[in-house]
Amino acid sequence: MIIDIDQNAGFCFGVTNAIKKAEDEIAKSGSLLCLGEMVHNQEETQRLTDLGMKTLSYDDFRTTHYATVLLRAHGEPPSTYDIASANHINVIDATCPIVLRLHKLIYENTLKYPEAQTVIFGKKDHAEVVGLVGQVRNGGVVVISSIDEIDSIDFSKDILLYSQTTMSYESYEALAAEIDSRVNKEGNNVKFLKFNTICSSVKNRVSNLDEYVRRFDAVLFVAGANSSNGRYLFSACQKANPRTYYISQIEEVTPEMLQGVQRLGITGATSTPKWLLQSVGKAALDVNGGAKS
Numbered sequence: 001m002i003i004d005i006d007q008n009a010g011f012c013f014g015v016t017n018a019i020k021k022a023e024d025e026i027a028k029s030g031s032l033l034c035l036g037e038m039v040h041n042q043e044e045t046q047r048l049t050d051l052g053m054k055t056l057s058y059d060d061f062r063t064t065h066y067a068t069v070l071l072r073a074h075g076e077p078p079s080t081y082d083i084a085s086a087n088h089i090n091v092i093d094a095t096c097p098i099v100l101r102l103h104k105l106i107y108e109n110t111l112k113y114p115e116a117q118t119v120i121f122g123k124k125d126h127a128e129v130v131g132l133v134g135q136v137r138n139g140g141v142v143v144i145s146s147i148d149e150i151d152s153i154d155f156s157k158d159i160l161l162y163s164q165t166t167m168s169y170e171s172y173e174a175l176a177a178e179i180d181s182r183v184n185k186e187g188n189n190v191k192f193l194k195f196n197t198i199c200s201s202v203k204n205r206v207s208n209l210d211e212y213v214r215r216f217d218a219v220l221f222v223a224g225a226n227s228s229n230g231r232y233l234f235s236a237c238q239k240a241n242p243r244t245y246y247i248s249q250i251e252e253v254t255p256e257m258l259q260g261v262q263r264l265g266i267t268g269a270t271s272t273p274k275w276l277l278q279s280v281g282k283a284a285l286d287v288n289g290g291a292k293s
Helices: 013-029 042-051 058-062 078-086 097-112 127-133 147-152 169-186 200-213 228-240 274-288
Strands: 002-005 032-035 053-056 068-071 090-093 117-121 141-144 159-163 192-194 218-222 244-247 263-268
Touching: 002 274, 013 032, 013 042, 013 068, 013 090, 013 097, 042 053, 053 058, 058 078, 097 117, 097 127, 097 159, 117 127, 117 169, 127 141, 141 147, 147 169, 159 169, 169 192, 169 200, 200 228, 200 263, 218 228, 218 274, 228 244, 263 274
Parallel strands: 002 263, 032 053, 032 068, 068 090, 117 141, 117 159, 159 192, 218 244, 218 263
Antiparallel strands: none
């Protein structure tokens, strides 16, 4: 069996940068507090924990004083910085630059269009979305995760549409088209502005994956069990190659996945470390030794 590890897979810049900052602080101080889960990948989180990182809940953060805390790539609302200042917390800000630019865009547009309604396409409780909602100063914000929730929008008000950076580009475009159609249908002279806020590395990843997975008899897609980006990219892979399997740990590789496979592709989400892809490749070789082919 020939195994190919996707060279385009692995952490995006924002996550890579956050992990590097965490590793540097741990090397210097021996330990580090991180507000919330660093990355939606259990294996990588455990690796960082073993190095000396502790994940801090938001409840514990509110009662923490005189400590150093890393803010992960997802970004935080202004209230987090207010708490840090009040509690004399030294912040290591690892917010992804793309997310920071989106924060600034939303904030400036709420000042520019104070009567408009901000609509964010994303997962309601996702850490990034919580940070985005925090940038809205006029209180007029609606979060929807699918086109089925479009009736949550008030079509009598101007609409500013953004997306969580890791959402499906196709779904975002479909939602924008439906909003535009409804605005024109209502005929209320409502202004609708759509902003291109999906990370280009995520958007381009779909077309790259589509081409990649078609080359193999089967594909192992590696991502954290709770990774929304992973589920989205996996769905795209499975459409292009039905023999794509979602796994989060090397123990999940089974002989059945490798039955009759001559060429195996291994890829993953933007929250999947390269070392884990390589470990899955080794596990596949070990499992294949006892599998019928």
